[in-house]
Amino acid sequence: MSIHTRHKILFISSWFPNRLEPTNGNFVQRHAEAVSLLHDVEVLHAIGDFNQKEKFVFDDEMINGIRTLIVYYKNSKNPLQNFLRRMKSYQLGFKKMQKPDLVHGNVLHNNMLFAVSLKRKYGIPFVISEHWSVFQEQNHVKISKSARFLAKKIAEKASFILPVTENLISGLRNLGIKTSMKVIGNVVDTELFSPKFEKSEKFTFLHISNLISLKNPEKIIKAAIDLHQINPYFELQIGGDGELKFLQKMIHLNNSESYIKTFGMLSLEQVSEKMNAANCFVLFSDYENQPCVILESLASGISVIATNVGGISELLNEKRGVLIEKNDSHALLEAMKNVLQKNVALESSESLRKYVIENFSKSVIAEKFSEIYKQALMK
Numbered sequence: 001m002s003i004h005t006r007h008k009i010l011f012i013s014s015w016f017p018n019r020l021e022p023t024n025g026n027f028v029q030r031h032a033e034a035v036s037l038l039h040d041v042e043v044l045h046a047i048g049d050f051n052q053k054e055k056f057v058f059d060d061e062m063i064n065g066i067r068t069l070i071v072y073y074k075n076s077k078n079p080l081q082n083f084l085r086r087m088k089s090y091q092l093g094f095k096k097m098q099k100p101d102l103v104h105g106n107v108l109h110n111n112m113l114f115a116v117s118l119k120r121k122y123g124i125p126f127v128i129s130e131h132w133s134v135f136q137e138q139n140h141v142k143i144s145k146s147a148r149f150l151a152k153k154i155a156e157k158a159s160f161i162l163p164v165t166e167n168l169i170s171g172l173r174n175l176g177i178k179t180s181m182k183v184i185g186n187v188v189d190t191e192l193f194s195p196k197f198e199k200s201e202k203f204t205f206l207h208i209s210n211l212i213s214l215k216n217p218e219k220i221i222k223a224a225i226d227l228h229q230i231n232p233y234f235e236l237q238i239g240g241d242g243e244l245k246f247l248q249k250m251i252h253l254n255n256s257e258s259y260i261k262t263f264g265m266l267s268l269e270q271v272s273e274k275m276n277a278a279n280c281f282v283l284f285s286d287y288e289n290q291p292c293v294i295l296e297s298l299a300s301g302i303s304v305i306a307t308n309v310g311g312i313s314e315l316l317n318e319k320r321g322v323l324i325e326k327n328d329s330h331a332l333l334e335a336m337k338n339v340l341q342k343n344v345a346l347e348s349s350e351s352l353r354k355y356v357i358e359n360f361s362k363s364v365i366a367e368k369f370s371e372i373y374k375q376a377l378m379k
Contacts, residue, residue, distance in 0.1 A: 048075030165311025195301030211242025301349025
């Protein structure tokens with residue numbers, strides 16, 4: 001490990017776990033935790049709450065060793081008023097924090113205008129990690145002209161943009177953003193996510209997500225129902241922090257409760273337990289960036305079936321899993337059948353894990369960010 005000067009780093013983000021959205025932006029929280037191995041990190045986040053009577057409520061606590069200040073402001077239906085209250089929240093919160101050497105922003109959204117204002121007022125440089133799939137080329141139609149303009153203006157002031165995938169870099173370049181860029185991926189707790197060889201007796205497929213429509217959970221269930229008619233010796237575990245009623249009804253109508261099990265929202269420790277009991281993770285999304293669940297699965301020593309969208313092909317090769325085209329339900333069924341019947345030559349658990357440790361563990365990601373901070377502070 002190279003020697004780095006310990007700097008004061010302030011993380012701000014458009015998404016961050018909070019009492020209204022407990023899992024939102026948890027990948028940003030993990031980045032902050034990785035950086036805290038080498039630097040003094042604080043987190044400042046602002047979010048609106050419609051049910052709040054007070055203008056501002058400050059929730060200041062230590063979370064996993066990092067001082068985290070979340071400012072809740074009274075939400076408004078007026079977007080401009082909301083934006084102004086959010087900026088005021090950041091200003092009030094910032095007064096309570098240590099003055100940073102560098103700001104690590106997340107997501108090219110109007111929240112990052114606060115990082116621009118800190119640079120203008122105090123000369124504090126900032127970098128931005130980018131996770132937002134709206135910046136992928138095929139999603140550019142969803143970006144308003146004003147949002148494009150704003151993203152470009154914020155990016156111009158940033159020392160570096162740090163997308164989590166090469167796929168995002170090309171999308172950002174395509175929007176005309178010329179700022180220096182480097183891929184720094186998501187981070188995995190490789191101590192928590194590690195192979196434990198106490199597998200279920202039955203071969204187990206696993207899907208964990210927020211179960212929204214773009215994740216296609218019902219199509220995964222349909223594939224499992226079809227597979228069961230070919231080979232009944234498996235189980236599908238499916239769930240997460242989303243709506244389960246429709247999925248449970250579908251399972252019930254197909255008399256599939258004996259081999260398709262659902263579960264609700266899980267802690268990270270519970271996700272790790274699920275992965276340890278599973279044999280293969282299934283992701284059938286319409287789009288993704290760099291899903292943490294894929295990295296966590298590989299770190300746990302289990303292979304993955306996933307759609308070839310976003311940056312997934314940068315993670316999975318034919319030895320780590322099976323890539324299929326999005327919306328191709330037949331390909332999903334075939335992939336599940338081939339993995340179940342061991343018709344696919346996949347790497348050992350140890351090799352899958354080694355790949356993640358060498359590229360996405362906390363210490364590796366901390367080193368990568370440190371190198372960028374060093375360059376940004378020298379500019």
